[in-house]
Amino acid sequence: MLDKVRGHDYGKYLFKASIVRIRGFSGEDITFDFPVTALIGPNGSGKSAVLGAAGCAYKPVKPGTFFPKSAVGDESMGGWRVEYDLIDKRLNPRQLIRRTSNFRQAKWVRGDVVDREVLFFGIERTVPAGEKTRYKALARSTYIHKLPLKQLNGEVATQVEHVLGKSVADYRVTQYGFDDTFFVGKTGHNNYSEFHFGAGESSIIRMITRIEQAPENSLILIEEIENGLHPVATRRMVEYLIEVAERKSIQAIFTTHSDYALSVLPDEAIWACIDGRLRQGRLSVEALRAVSGRVDKKLAIFVEDEFAKAWVDTILREKLAADYDQIEVHAVHGDGNAVATHRSHSTNPAVTFKSLCVIDGDSSQHEDKDAGIIRLPGTQPELTVFESIRGKLDEILAVLTVSCQRAPEAQESVRRSIEEIIRTNRDPHLLYNQLGIKIGFISEPIVRGAFLTLWVRTNQEYCQELATRVQSLIKAVSN
Template sequence: MAAPTAPKLTSAWDSARHADNGWPQFLTAVRIEGLRGSSGEQVEFRYPVVAIAGANGSGKSTILKAAAAAYRAPSNTAAASYSPDDFFPRTPWEDVEGVVLTYTIRLGATTDTVTVRKPTRRWRGAPERKTRSSFFLDISRVQPANMQIGYGRTAQDVISSGTTEPLDAPGVAQLSRALGRTYDQARLDRSEDKQVGVLTQAGVEYSNFHQGAGEDSMLDLVALLTKAPDRSLVIIDEVEASLHPQAQRGLVTELLRLALDKKLQVILSTHSPFILEQLPSLARVLIAVDRDGQRQVLYGVSSDFALNKMDDKRHEELDIFCEDEEAQYLIERILALGAPETLERVSITPVGPAQTVIALASVAVKDKLSRAAWCVVDADQESSTDYGRLPGSEAPEKETIQALSDHHWSTVAERLGRPAGEVLDARDKALLIENHHAWTKEMARQLGGTMQPRKVWEAIADVWTIDVFGEHAAKEWSESVVEALR
């Protein structure tokens, strides 16, 4: 479930993304060629806060660093002015040549393309970049202060000649919410390029020499975000580093809140399902690498699918990828009736909208995934030899609910433990809603009590599979799965 701050941000993004009161300057896409195995892949940013997931070595950090080099810093600003050489230098081990970075940048309703390239020794095009306040936080931010070289001298310098920058009340509140703890005060004591974070909790003051790495990095991040100019670009590598799951969820909630309040654009990298599940599907990007080392950019993936692609501790022989949890359960029920022996050999995973399933199918048919896969779209999508479809001709909710007779609904009512009349009334009211995805939720609401939409859908799918679709049709439909397992 997405963070509680996501709906407001989504509403603002949908209504005012190009307007002056929205995100008039936005990095829409980055295309990378000739750098660290990249061969022209383009990554699009379709939401104010985007998380890029992928296994180690998939190129997440390269994408973030390329994005950080998209702009020059405005004059008279605290933001750093990054150059491509800051992130992709020539070293005794790497000779960086033949690189092209292409940026798609939106300015109001106008879209421009900016190219920065390094054909041989020099980067060209960097001075022509647009200006924008940008901030890049890499993984070094979580290194404990007492592990840094010269930390004692740092402390002394800050005490003797530093300045104090207290976090304001909203900033302290954001820090408290993100970490799930209550802080009285927070501040940064600075001296030139050195800083020490200081927190006060329950009247006890302690510096980042005695803070956990999560507290230290979170304080620095919140302080940066609260001071960053409106409409800045903020890039954070491995955003979940040193944070427990509750703090990860809290951080995303606050990032979405700040993105709305200050119209920030935030690009993250992550390996964490807790980060991904807090974001709308529009905000999730997965970099998948096949066995030949080719990268594919997938948008709108589910957190479960992204985690599966980053974890090799799996024992199933076949991945079945579908659109959503409704399709997932229906496929399971059909297989249970038509080919029950396959269930212990397959993993059924919802991955996102139909276009994501279709994009994944184009890779699966070339046998470039880590193991065999079969993709299934809803029945309202076009047919293709690259993927299968659910039975019928409509979305699964329409196909099943509209096909059940009153007799079938009596069986559904028995499974739900409710009178048939109440269930039929709930169905009739649900069908008045135009959005079929909301039908089972509305039925559950009408039935009241502890009834859950998932329970309603499972009862409907069970009855439809057995009494309407039937065993013979289930066996025919399951044959594609059986063949894939062969």
């Protein structure tokens, strides 16, 4: 699907939104490189603004839905503007088309706005049915319902079951009012109305029903996809969006605070809203909290990926003793992000913790120890650690074997596997996974942890230098 987007192989698709100015954003671009996009960020960071800006590219979405103007407090809306690059094969079969939404003279202006089916699911979708005024009549003893109860559509029921992990084969739906519906569930021999559904259960059935009814190439917008859902159901809902994107060429954009919602997406599908900036790439919600300046410890260390995080964590766990509890290490997806985040925190007087940046040995960023930007040794990180331990096998093979959860007598088998992997490996990021499989399906974290621990114990000079720097920063905060 990444290739399909790159090839512009869609009938209709929002490819890019350039936010010239809107709320806290100015001069920020977001590209939708995957048909399912997650927007993450702390409360108030602008996730909903980006979601709304995306929706305003199309005729069915009225800008006032996301950006109403109040007579009090909204004087700064003048000059708000978003520019779009769109795929619409009906209007131009070969090239992207450009459109603009802007707020001027106290109203929104959109020229030659493009039409596309857009479904928006806001936070109110999880309000329990019993609290919705439109269903009050159903609770009256005098109400008589004459319309039939029908089974759920087969495809809808199948997809709902995949998300909720429970059968809805006996659930029914009936028409209510002019254009509304009401559901009836069943457990064993007992029927129960939607008044007794869980909020997440009801919202999932309604969302999937509308998405399955939507035409191909529709745009789906969802606020806080995890609302009312168990974490596993949240992940399954995103899996459903990916599946329906492939099946029906739909595009989906959602906001979230859940790591479970991000777990099945590629890095290109995740955008973080941080301090008026848009940053592409995978950030855990924990890392996002640190990037936005919400750290409870005395020192935050920013690195570019999960391997660097594991490496730095291992060094400091071994060297800091009790002081280790005063630090947090965060992978922020990319050396540029790591350096920018560190510099931002270092120059922000409102930040109460210290910051340090550790870049990879092959990073294009410049090391600046005086500014708190230091470099890991070697070039490619995974390969650097692997080759270092490989070069000392005669001394540490027994410890490495046991640390990888293999019996002591498996030492020569482990040695042979290491030599074979280094000869055949084409992607250093896979070294520890490949070795784990080779020596008996040992998990990658266990193998990686064994190599990193031994690397620390055999590279004392670098590790002590890093630990000393960290301890001085912790002491500075304490003083």
